[in-house]
Amino acid sequence: MHNTLIALVEDKPGVLNRVASLFRRRNFNIESLNVGRTDKANISRMTIVVNSEGVDARKVEANLYKLVNVIDVQDVTNQPAVIRDLALIKVKAKPDQRAEVSSLAAIFRGNIIDVAPDSVIVELTGTEDKIESLVELLRPLGILEMVRTGNVAMMRGDMSGKRYTPGTNGNGHVE
Amino acid sequence: MKKTGADILMECLIREGVDTIFGYPGGAIMPVHDAMLRYPVHHILTRHEQGAAHAADGYARASGKVGVAVATSGPGATNLVTGIVTANMDSVPIVFITGQVAADLIGGDAFQETDVTGITLPVTKHNYLVTRADEIAQVVREAFHIARSGRPGPVLIDICKNAQIEETEFIYPETISLPGYHPPEHAPMEGLEKAVELIKKAERPVILAGNGVLMSGAMDELQIFAAKTNTPVAMTLLGLGAIPASSPLSLGMMGMHGEAYCNSAIQESDLILAFGMRFDDRVTGMLSTYAPKAKKIHIEIDPSEVHKNVFADVPLIGDLKTVLTDLIPMLDEYDHEKWMQQIDVWKTETKERSVMAWPDDDKLYTPHVIRALWKATSGDALVVTGVGQHQMWAAQYYEFEKPYRLLTSGGAGTMGYGLPAALGAWFAHKDREVWLIDGDGSFQMTAAELSTLVQEGANVKIAIMNNSFLGMVRQWQEFFYDKRYAATPITGPDFIKLADAHGIPGQRATTPDEVFDAIEFAHKTPGPVLLEFVVEKEESVYPMVPAGAALHEMLRRPIRK
Numbered sequence A: 001m002h003n004t005l006i007a008l009v010e011d012k013p014g015v016l017n018r019v020a021s022l023f024r025r026r027n028f029n030i031e032s033l034n035v036g037r038t039d040k041a042n043i044s045r046m047t048i049v050v051n052s053e054g055v056d057a058r059k060v061e062a063n064l065y066k067l068v069n070v071i072d073v074q075d076v077t078n079q080p081a082v083i084r085d086l087a088l089i090k091v092k093a094k095p096d097q098r099a100e101v102s103s104l105a106a107i108f109r110g111n112i113i114d115v116a117p118d119s120v121i122v123e124l125t126g127t128e129d130k131i132e133s134l135v136e137l138l139r140p141l142g143i144l145e146m147v148r149t150g151n152v153a154m155m156r157g158d159m160s161g162k163r164y165t166p167g168t169n170g171n172g173h174v175e
Numbered sequence B: 001m002k003k004t005g006a007d008i009l010m011e012c013l014i015r016e017g018v019d020t021i022f023g024y025p026g027g028a029i030m031p032v033h034d035a036m037l038r039y040p041v042h043h044i045l046t047r048h049e050q051g052a053a054h055a056a057d058g059y060a061r062a063s064g065k066v067g068v069a070v071a072t073s074g075p076g077a078t079n080l081v082t083g084i085v086t087a088n089m090d091s092v093p094i095v096f097i098t099g100q101v102a103a104d105l106i107g108g109d110a111f112q113e114t115d116v117t118g119i120t121l122p123v124t125k126h127n128y129l130v131t132r133a134d135e136i137a138q139v140v141r142e143a144f145h146i147a148r149s150g151r152p153g154p155v156l157i158d159i160c161k162n163a164q165i166e167e168t169e170f171i172y173p174e175t176i177s178l179p180g181y182h183p184p185e186h187a188p189m190e191g192l193e194k195a196v197e198l199i200k201k202a203e204r205p206v207i208l209a210g211n212g213v214l215m216s217g218a219m220d221e222l223q224i225f226a227a228k229t230n231t232p233v234a235m236t237l238l239g240l241g242a243i244p245a246s247s248p249l250s251l252g253m254m255g256m257h258g259e260a261y262c263n264s265a266i267q268e269s270d271l272i273l274a275f276g277m278r279f280d281d282r283v284t285g286m287l288s289t290y291a292p293k294a295k296k297i298h299i300e301i302d303p304s305e306v307h308k309n310v311f312a313d314v315p316l317i318g319d320l321k322t323v324l325t326d327l328i329p330m331l332d333e334y335d336h337e338k339w340m341q342q343i344d345v346w347k348t349e350t351k352e353r354s355v356m357a358w359p360d361d362d363k364l365y366t367p368h369v370i371r372a373l374w375k376a377t378s379g380d381a382l383v384v385t386g387v388g389q390h391q392m393w394a395a396q397y398y399e400f401e402k403p404y405r406l407l408t409s410g411g412a413g414t415m416g417y418g419l420p421a422a423l424g425a426w427f428a429h430k431d432r433e434v435w436l437i438d439g440d441g442s443f444q445m446t447a448a449e450l451s452t453l454v455q456e457g458a459n460v461k462i463a464i465m466n467n468s469f470l471g472m473v474r475q476w477q478e479f480f481y482d483k484r485y486a487a488t489p490i491t492g493p494d495f496i497k498l499a500d501a502h503g504i505p506g507q508r509a510t511t512p513d514e515v516f517d518a519i520e521f522a523h524k525t526p527g528p529v530l531l532e533f534v535v536e537k538e539e540s541v542y543p544m545v546p547a548g549a550a551l552h553e554m555l556r557r558p559i560r561k
Helices: A015-025 A057-065 A095-107 A128-141 B005-015 B027-036 B049-063 B081-089 B116-123 B133-148 B161-165 B189-201 B211-216 B219-229 B260-268 B320-330 B337-353 B366-376 B389-397 B418-428 B440-445 B447-456 B471-480 B495-501 B512-524
Strands: A002-010 A030-037 A043-051 A070-075 A081-092 A111-115 A119-126 A143-148 A152-155 B002-004 B020-023 B042-045 B067-071 B094-100 B126-130 B154-160 B167-169 B205-209 B233-235 B250-253 B271-275 B295-300 B314-317 B382-385 B434-439 B460-466 B506-509 B529-534
Touching: A002 A015, A002 A057, A002 A152, A015 A030, A015 A043, A015 A057, A015 B116, A043 A057, A057 A070, A081 A128, A095 A111, A095 A119, A095 A128, A119 A128, A128 A143, B002 B005, B005 B027, B005 B133, B005 B161, B005 B167, B020 B027, B020 B049, B027 B067, B027 B094, B027 B161, B042 B418, B042 B447, B049 B067, B049 B081, B049 B094, B049 B418, B049 B447, B081 B094, B081 B116, B081 B154, B094 B116, B094 B133, B094 B161, B116 B126, B116 B154, B126 B133, B133 B154, B133 B161, B133 B167, B154 B161, B189 B271, B189 B295, B189 B314, B189 B320, B205 B219, B205 B260, B211 B219, B211 B320, B219 B320, B233 B260, B250 B260, B250 B389, B260 B337, B295 B320, B366 B389, B366 B434, B366 B460, B366 B512, B382 B389, B382 B418, B389 B434, B389 B460, B389 B471, B418 B434, B418 B440, B418 B447, B418 B460, B434 B440, B440 B447, B440 B460, B447 B495, B460 B495, B495 B506, B495 B529, B506 B512, B512 B529
Parallel strands: B020 B042, B020 B067, B067 B094, B094 B154, B126 B154, B205 B233, B205 B271, B233 B250, B271 B295, B295 B314, B382 B434, B434 B460, B460 B529, B506 B529
Antiparallel strands: A002 A043, A002 A070, A030 A043, A081 A119, A081 A143, A081 A152, A111 A119, B002 B167
């Protein structure tokens, strides 16, 4: 099982290193970690997926708050959240196989974004399950390369994820 | 007005109330040491950067202020690391300032370049790399705030040499903005109400008082709480002094070398009230059998400590003093008479086993020396220790009546902590009697600081318990390795001659009747004095909970008649 957490952090040099170092030293196993900008200057957003075996999300939250640059943490696991992963998959495809790849991608609402003489690149956004299903279908054709962003997550509507120490801030709490 | 980065650093340190700095110079920090000449600060040159770190630690623990230690780049900074770890484990507020090569050289393996922020990242509360002079003022303000607030801890500032030299407009920041840092204060009312319910139902409660009591300054609140609910108080090593040892409610120290009655009380209790402590493995023994009948209320400022080792039925995250102040008026009075009687029975049984009850066999035991020191100093000295058997005996036999009287490396267990920390402690309290109780092994790790003591005229009295062994490891070898004493027999210099070489008066005691004479010699001789007590070689610290055993499965001292 996995836990998905969203962390808002100050956009300062070394913050990613602080988070990664924390996970290593507390022996939390990261499945994926995605960092990007937000609409606010100086604030970055991380989506962190941890293997929940032996790791309690509460513990992850509390430890993240020990980092001075971490502003807010929410656990969106099993919450009404949109969770998406993006994959670029380069598949072997001779001209006569392009139609097959294209139709498979279409079923998953993926796009062919590049065509080369012997290969195509499929772009697919979706849940991990969906991406894995397409990968399995494309595998027999021969996958040359694949890259995935790891999950990014957002709560629906005006809801927020689970905060384990409400009212106490941990170290931080967006007022 | 334009100032150099180094002068700006000093301006900020002065505004933080710094007047004492421990350090060691070097190429990448020269502008800072030069700037110190222009400001009212006293820089203490230790003989090794580790000494500077421990001295700043001793100063911080004894004074309650933020300690400051300064070192150069590369080896200067890496030599601080043991001291940083020691402070981090025991939540000691220190600001470490290190020099770094010029910003445009970073990453090029320049002379004495080391990735100090990288190395210290996992062992500091926070750290900074400063590449420009105009960042210094803001960073220093933040660093002191972070070091002393919330759960205190060490903060490191690595300052590039160009930033120390460059001139920039000095504007002292009136405010700081740390959007991710708001240490908790009050615990939510809902939690307090749950706690009151548990306290009401409890028949056999025990308070576990940790370092947080001292850090939060909650000694009065602890005593009011304990007295109102008639609840006995067990203390961690770093919590000693939270309530007076002579208080009828004191259970003394808990854990691996805790009092047997104290550990028994914890194991039999039905409510544990953990105040500012973190259930270290040296305190709990085997977790699966720890206080099995007890509900747990955990008052703690650091949310990551809650549920870490022991599940808390009621976690109260906040500042201990504030939370207890909120909680006390909500409580009724209780007497727990039956429980206190049971504890008294256990206490009597323990006294029979004490070394102090042994018949005089003309041999010198460390507990005898420590008890004699306790008497001679009216139990009011500032006691600093190394790490090992002598440390545990100091905790057991120097009965601390007041807080902030024992400075010792708890979480990290850093041998060699004692001498430099005692130096720092003396700078914090020149009016107080400072005694270093050290082992022959621990002392030799940082003995170079004797020179610093002399250069500074630091009035530190040194008592070395010399058993010619690394005693604590030897004890484990005796119990768990069939007495195979691998790498534990240790020789040392003639400690009295070593003292003499430094111009420090010394005296040796080898029998019990020489102990008081030696202590008297130390008392009437001004300035630093070194006493060597040649103690029994193969004596062990009891009781002992073997690592991995349940807390009540103690090895007890055999009764001697």
